[in-house]
Amino acid sequence: MAADVHLWTMDKYGESTAVQKKVLIIDDSPAQVKLMQSLLEKEGYWPVGLSDPKQVENMIAIERPNVILLDVVMPDRNGFQICRDLKGNAEFNMIPVILVTSKDTASDKYWGQQQGADGYVTKPFTRDDLTRKVHELLSAALSRN
Amino acid sequence: MRHANVLVLTDETEFAQMLTACWQAERQAPGITVIGSELWREQDAPRHDLVVVGPLREGKLTNVLKSLYPGTAVILCVPADSREYGQLRTKYPRLVHIPLREDWAQTLLLVAGESLRRAEALRLARHAEQAAAKNENHATLGRYMLDMKHSVNNALTSMLGNAELLLLEPGQLSSQSLAQIKTIHSMALRINEVMQRFSSLASEMRDAETASQGETSDTAAPVSRRR
Numbered sequence: 154m155a156a157d158v159h160l161w162t163m164d165k166y167g168e169s170t171a172v173q174k175k176v177l178i179i180d181d182s183p184a185q186v187k188l189m190q191s192l193l194e195k196e197g198y199w200p201v202g203l204s205d206p207k208q209v210e211n212m213i214a215i216e217r218p219n220v221i222l223l224d225v226v227m228p229d230r231n232g233f234q235i236c237r238d239l240k241g242n243a244e245f246n247m248i249p250v251i252l253v254t255s256k257d258t259a260s261d262k263y264w265g266q267q268q269g270a271d272g273y274v275t276k277p278f279t280r281d282d283l284t285r286k287v288h289e290l291l292s293a294a295l296s297r298n
Numbered sequence: 299m300r301h302a303n304v305l306v307l308t309d310e311t312e313f314a315q316m317l318t319a320c321w322q323a324e325r326q327a328p329g330i331t332v333i334g335s336e337l338w339r340e341q342d343a344p345r346h347d348l349v350v351v352g353p354l355r356e357g358k359l360t361n362v363l364k365s366l367y368p369g370t371a372v373i374l375c376v377p378a379d380s381r382e383y384g385q386l387r388t389k390y391p392r393l394v395h396i397p398l399r400e401d402w403a404q405t406l407l408l409v410a411g412e413s414l415r416r417a418e419a420l421r422l423a424r425h426a427e428q429a430a431a432k433n434e435n436h437a438t439l440g441r442y443m444l445d446m447k448h449s450v451n452n453a454l455t456s457m458l459g460n461a462e463l464l465l466l467e468p469g470q471l472s473s474q475s476l477a478q479i480k481t482i483h484s485m486a487l488r489i490n491e492v493m494q495r496f497s498s499l500a501s502e503m504r505d506a507e508t509a510s511q512g513e514t515s516d517t518a519a520p521v522s523r524r525r
Contacts (some may be wrong), residue, residue: 182452184456185452185455185456188455188456188459188460188463189459191459191463192459192462192463195463195466226448255447255448255451255452255455256448257451257494257497258497258501259501275451276451276452276454276455277451277452277454277455277457277458277459277486277490278455278458278459279458279462280459280462280466
């Protein structure tokens, strides 16, 4: 099993604290959520799952994830809409969003980018595809901070 | 043009000889069969593209016309004052009639040529319709596969992911189970490759269609501007 992935932060006393990186997984299929959770857990992340796309903002406010994995084809509210809403929200727009979807055409990817997505992973993915993209975006976010 | 078949139905040898000779002098002569009314039996005859009915024995014309297949193109070449033809005109208003005058052979060849071209065009149109219906079926199948791609990819994600999870901790598995999981994993990857090839083919076809449509509208537009 891989070592836990930590984000080092300074607390108010100037002490550095390790915080396990939290990944919010949004997919209407609980089986897909569970699968991604298991894969990310093995890599040392702290995955949190959500199957109801209407609860995204509430969940983010509570969990404060470091990165979001977002499915596109979902009932009520699709991933493109959610991504657009998050990127238009000053409170959440710094959180990297990775679209994880079976929509694999160039126009889908372009449209995802237009909605402000930071990454795109096509289903079916391998463990490496998923974890590499999460790692890449977290590293980029860390270097920005 | 496909080689056409013409049936000349007449009891007058001179008519048949004249017509055949004129036709054979043309650049493109059809296959010609000459038969008299006594030997004529529609059910035994192969389908012809055109039937030329020349002078027949008294009382035979009605039966011959009645026996012909309704879709067959018929040119009737009899004297305009023929009593039997006079009665038939009302019954067959669309029958092409060439009166037996001095220039009948030349007129008949012209009309027959047009009639054969029309028959050929109809045949091609029927083939095109059949091909279009077949293509429509294939397109429906393709659209269905495209619609199903999302579900297949989701199922594949689960298969691949769960197999990978099991393979991450091989210690708990027997060697046989491990081999079976590896097979599931590699087969899922193979299905994924097939689906990706299908996706790229679909996208190529979409691009080709867009390009072809663009080119058609590009070439169609200047025509009106050129005027």
